[in-house]
Amino acid sequence: MFTPRRGLVVVGPALALAIFFGGFVRTSSGQVNPEAFRRKIDGAQVELYTLKNKNGLEATITNYGGIVVSLSVPDKNGKLGDVVLGYDTLNDYIGNTPYFGSLIGRYGNRIAKGRFTISGVDYQLAQNNAENSLHGGRKGFDKVVWQAEKLDTPEGPALKLTYTSKDGEENYPGTLGCEVIYTLTNNNELKIQYAAETDKPTFVNLTHHSYFNLKDAGASDILGHELMIKSDKFTPVDKDLIPTGELRPVAGTPFDFSKPTAIGARVESDDEQMKFGRGYDHNWVFNRQGKELELVASLYEPTTGRFMEVLTTEPGMQFYCGNFLDGTNKGKGGTAYQHRTGLCLETQHFPDSPNQPDFPTTELQPGEKYTQTTVYRFSTK
Numbered sequence: 001m002f003t004p005r006r007g008l009v010v011v012g013p014a015l016a017l018a019i020f021f022g023g024f025v026r027t028s029s030g031q032v033n034p035e036a037f038r039r040k041i042d043g044a045q046v047e048l049y050t051l052k053n054k055n056g057l058e059a060t061i062t063n064y065g066g067i068v069v070s071l072s073v074p075d076k077n078g079k080l081g082d083v084v085l086g087y088d089t090l091n092d093y094i095g096n097t098p099y100f101g102s103l104i105g106r107y108g109n110r111i112a113k114g115r116f117t118i119s120g121v122d123y124q125l126a127q128n129n130a131e132n133s134l135h136g137g138r139k140g141f142d143k144v145v146w147q148a149e150k151l152d153t154p155e156g157p158a159l160k161l162t163y164t165s166k167d168g169e170e171n172y173p174g175t176l177g178c179e180v181i182y183t184l185t186n187n188n189e190l191k192i193q194y195a196a197e198t199d200k201p202t203f204v205n206l207t208h209h210s211y212f213n214l215k216d217a218g219a220s221d222i223l224g225h226e227l228m229i230k231s232d233k234f235t236p237v238d239k240d241l242i243p244t245g246e247l248r249p250v251a252g253t254p255f256d257f258s259k260p261t262a263i264g265a266r267v268e269s270d271d272e273q274m275k276f277g278r279g280y281d282h283n284w285v286f287n288r289q290g291k292e293l294e295l296v297a298s299l300y301e302p303t304t305g306r307f308m309e310v311l312t313t314e315p316g317m318q319f320y321c322g323n324f325l326d327g328t329n330k331g332k333g334g335t336a337y338q339h340r341t342g343l344c345l346e347t348q349h350f351p352d353s354p355n356q357p358d359f360p361t362t363e364l365q366p367g368e369k370y371t372q373t374t375v376y377r378f379s380t381k
Ligand code: GLA
Pocket: 098, 099, 109, 134, 241, 281, 318, 320, 324, 344, 346
């Protein structure tokens, strides 16, 4: 009886001081405590970093998996609120996460049967998703410790993350040197710049896996969010979500988001593709030429007025509407993330490209530089 009381007396002022000195970062669901992320893993230091732009927007990012833990942006009344799902502690992320907020590599999405051939050599990856390899295998880039450096750039505060994936890691060929820069720009954008180089031919497809919920960071579902995707085609899949190779027109199907449409409007459709995905879990092919940064999608949440635009250099995007969330993941502030309470807009090359000769290539040769840039831009209307 006595000890807990003493504990409270000691912890109380410490908490107050931490809040006073900004040691805790406020999110709509409470605070993210950097202490809950401070730990050494395999000798490498893990921390929680805070980026705050000049308009008061705030992102907290840990160098474990390059995970965006919280992202606070204003609603139409100027009130800041968190718009991503995640956990309060590093331990929760290590324990069990459906890739909340993380960097994904070496290969975003699925590779059929975990197999590919490059330079005449066959490679077998871990089959961590039915028969297929998903998101880089057992220990993808979402589960490694990145080296971190905070930067002050003319655009806004940034966090530079670097990681060297060894030749043979997760059975991928080539030593892959990777750099990811997260910038919280003063134009209210979360900008992600990726770069990678290899010493042997390999496949690379990096992406980011935030689960967005512009209303309440996952307390309620995302079905009322209105999504627009600048795309006339998507890549239909088989029952294990491997593309068939076809580029299918979206016109007349639940996949047509060329005009802003509520996600819930057609999510229960009888379309076979929707059954395979248990909802939306597909790759859209952007209507675009070239590799310039271009607006490709937008997301609007009518009750808060929050509006997010997506710009990218990539040819496609996996839109996943949280079909596998079922309330078992207890996240920030104790929120149990129920079915479809978060959605991912993973800009990337198409799934299974190593086995699909007609898809844009994801092969990277020594001497070449892989780059991709994606911007999530926030405003209200
Ligand atoms: C991606 C996949 C989904 C699912 C999620 C994580 O978006 O396409 O099928 O695996 O990641 O749960």
